[in-house]
Amino acid sequence: MKIILTGANRGLGIHLVKTALERGHTVLAGVRTIQEDSPINLLKKQYPDKVYTYFLDVTNEESVATAAKLAAEDVGSIDGIINNAGVLTERGKIIEELDFENVKFTMDVNVLGPMRVMKHFLPLLYKGKKKTIINISSEAGSIHNAYGGDFPYGISKAALNMFSVQLSRYVKEKDIAVHAVHPGWIKTDMGGENATGYPEESANGILDILEGKIEAKSELGFIDFKGQEMKI
Incomplete structure (x- = not known):
């Protein structure tokens, strides 16, 4: 498979890249x-014919459009999109203390970012073979399990879940699967050292979903990295 992955240089992203390359993608x-x-770049040196790198800032539509144009020239089509780039700002702040510049930035990255990626990369996905979109979400975006904190992050992931449902309906006739995936609470810069999971395990599960090895059963497409349904 040919997979476009945002936020590929750190955290869960770099583990997804490594796992995908090990699987031959x-x-x-x-x-x-x-x-x-x-x-x-270290992985690119190890897999010179399997890694393409593009400057892609999901908050900058011009960079997304340019990356899509270069990708079209390099590979012609893609089979999977993983919208992984994300931020967690204002962690632990009560609503009376929120910096709304950070709130807006969170929405820009976590919600508008994936929308920009889909706008410019969908034409390449239409030409692919086994077509799947994965938006990296979070249990924090579950309205059912909402808690009184991490306001920007939770709201942005709830919005991403909604976008995933809308996108699924939009591409339904084109045989494209769309999933919003909770990767678990994992030990990354974002998750912190107290996290109970590991990015390697999440990356393997997400790639299993992308490849269709795990049959995800969820009417609204919100699942964890093992394919189990999450409550919206």
Whole structure:
């Protein structure tokens, strides 16, 4: 499979890249910075014919459009999209303390970002073979399990879940699967050291879903990385 992945240079993203490459896939890695010693470049040296890197800032539509144009020239079509780029701002703040510039930034990255990616990469996905879209969501976006904190993050992931349902209905006739996936609470920069899960396990589960090895059963497409239904 040829997979476009945003937020590919750190956290869950780099583990998804590594896992995909180990499984023989081609990865189109969207990153905001490309440095010689960055994790994605090290993998590119290890898999020179399987990794393409593009400057892709999901808050900058021009960069997304340019990346899509370059991807079309490089590979012609894609089979999977993983919208992984995300931020968690204002962690632990009560609503009376929120900095709304950070709130707006969170919505820009976590909601509008995937929308920009879909706007420009869907034409390439239409040309693919085994077509799947995965939006990396979170249990924090479950209205059923809502808690009184992490306001920007929870609201943004709830909105992403809604977008995933809308997108699923939009591409229904084109044989494209759409899933909003909760990767678990994992030990990354975002998840922190107290997290109970590991990104390697989540990456394997997400790739199993992408490949169709796990049959995800959810009417609204909100699942965990093992394919189990989550409550919207």
